[in-house]
Amino acid sequence: MFSLSDTRRCVWVNGPVIVGAGPSGLAVAAGLKEQGVPFVILERADCIASLWQKRTYDRLTLHLPKQFCQLPKFPFPDHYPEYPNKKQVIEYLESYAKHFDINPQFNETVESAKYDEACKLWSVETVSPSGCKVEYICQWLVVATGENAERVVPEIEGLENFGGEVIHACDYKSGENFRGKSVVVVGCGNSGMEVCLDLCNHDAKPSMVVRSSVHLLPREVFGKSTFELAMFMLKWLPLWLVDNILLVLAWMILGNTEKYGLKRPSVGPLELKNTLGKTPVLDIGALEKIKSREIKVVLGIKKFSCGMVEFVNGEKLEIDTVVMATGYRSNVPSWLQESEFFSENGFPKTPFPNGWKGKEGLYAVGFTRRGLSGASADAMKIAQDIGKVWNEDLNKKNRKSLHIEDAFDILIGGPRIF
Numbered sequence: 122m123f124s125l126s127d128t129r130r131c132v133w134v135n136g137p138v139i140v141g142a143g144p145s146g147l148a149v150a151a152g153l154k155e156q157g158v159p160f161v162i163l164e165r166a167d168c169i170a171s172l173w174q175k176r177t178y179d180r181l182t183l184h185l186p187k188q189f190c191q192l193p194k195f196p197f198p199d200h201y202p203e204y205p206n207k208k209q210v211i212e213y214l215e216s217y218a219k220h221f222d223i224n225p226q227f228n229e230t231v232e233s234a235k236y237d238e239a240c241k242l243w244s245v246e247t248v249s250p251s252g253c254k255v256e257y258i259c260q261w262l263v264v265a266t267g268e269n270a271e272r273v274v275p276e277i278e279g280l281e282n283f284g285g286e287v288i289h290a291c292d293y294k295s296g297e298n299f300r301g302k303s304v305v306v307v308g309c310g311n312s313g314m315e316v317c318l319d320l321c322n323h324d325a326k327p328s329m330v331v332r333s334s335v336h337l338l339p340r341e342v343f344g345k346s347t348f349e350l351a352m353f354m355l356k357w358l359p360l361w362l363v364d365n366i367l368l369v370l371a372w373m374i375l376g377n378t379e380k381y382g383l384k385r386p387s388v389g390p391l392e393l394k395n396t397l398g399k400t401p402v403l404d405i406g407a408l409e410k411i412k413s414r415e416i417k418v419v420l421g422i423k424k425f426s427c428g429m430v431e432f433v434n435g436e437k438l439e440i441d442t443v444v445m446a447t448g449y450r451s452n453v454p455s456w457l458q459e460s461e462f463f464s465e466n467g468f469p470k471t472p473f474p475n476g477w478k479g480k481e482g483l484y485a486v487g488f489t490r491r492g493l494s495g496a497s498a499d500a501m502k503i504a505q506d507i508g509k510v511w512n513e514d515l516n517k518k519n520r521k522s523l524h525i526e527d528a529f530d531i532l533i534g535g536p537r538i539f
Contacts, residue, residue: 145487152504296323364389
């Protein structure tokens with residue numbers, strides 16, 4: 122390491138630079154530790170897994186059983202429930218980092234990363250809240266910022282004139298502060314459904330905007346995880362048939378959801394997930410609130426005005442708050458100066474399971490649209506790939522060093538004894 126000025130430093134990294142200290146980045150780091158490869162992990166927040174720690178609601182639990190969400194080489198504790206809650210997940214991730222002795226560089230936001238063809242190295246530039254700039258030079262770059270780096274907020278006519286509170290779901294913590302209030306929740310994914318359920322449980326009056334079709338599945342079928350059941354069936358049956366079986370089971374358990382305003386897509390839930398990355402909603406109680414009209418389903422917003430929203434069917438409703446459960450997006454295009462491996466939407470152009478490795482030492486983890494299980498699979502591949510090159514280079518250097526020592530022994534007339 123050498124200093125260029127009081128506010129700018131240049132750091133040589135022997136191994137890779139990992140951008141992002143969420144579960145994906147931690148998984149890669151743990152794999153590299155086992156391979157004996159040094160690394161630097163950069164994180165813009167002041168903690169690991171900032172999405173879980175700072176941008177999730179209090180009632181959040183894993184939607185899938187814990188065995189499908191654990192990171193490599195370190196399972197969830199046996200005493201944890203099948204669906205760990207937010208606090209337990211954070212404790213697990215912190216224990217993971219401690220177990221593998223992973224110590225990220227916090228409060229360092231990556232401003233740019235580019236590959237230098239002449240030097241055959243990556244240059245990663247960061248800035249801290251104090252304005253200190255650091256340039257990291259490395260042979261490998263692992264992009265682990267994931268699918269949910271930045272919130273998505275759609276433009277809706279009149280929203281600037283609404284006057285009430287407008288928040289994104291990442292800033293929603295609990296319905297406690299919304300008792301007795303009328304709240305419009307824009308979005309009907311897992312987050313939108315859970316926020317509405319939480320609002321109901323705190324005596325608020327939510328209206329959920331369903332702008333498109335959605336697959337609603339029971340979280341469990343006959344006491345077994347729906348996801349686990351689907352994974353088991355896929356070992357023996359084609360995807361289209363598994364999709365049809367899931368839809369029949371959903372109809373048997375949940376009934377006809379379309380009569381409540383929840384129209385199903387024409388494409389099956391697993392096929393839709395594989396092709397467009399759209400996750401089916403696993404119901405944990407919101408549907409009963411919809412059936413009882415405690416959660417009002419509306420088909421779309423035409424415009425906002427002062428203290429009021431007008432829906433596409435002409436109905437108007439006085440409201441206090443708007444919660445945008447409108448999802449997230451990748452932020453890779455804003456800082457990575459590369460266009461061959463990543464597309465304009467910030468995802469690898471090559472789909473899973475082959476979207477983890479690019480050229481010139483570039484890797485991606487956490488972009489599979491398959492949750493933590495997909496991230497873990499890619500993390501292990503990346504660590505093994507880098508570890509193989511690292512250890513091959515290390516062996517070459519050791520052999521070269523031995524050859525030099527042998528030549529020195531000949532020059533001085535025999536082996537050296539110290």
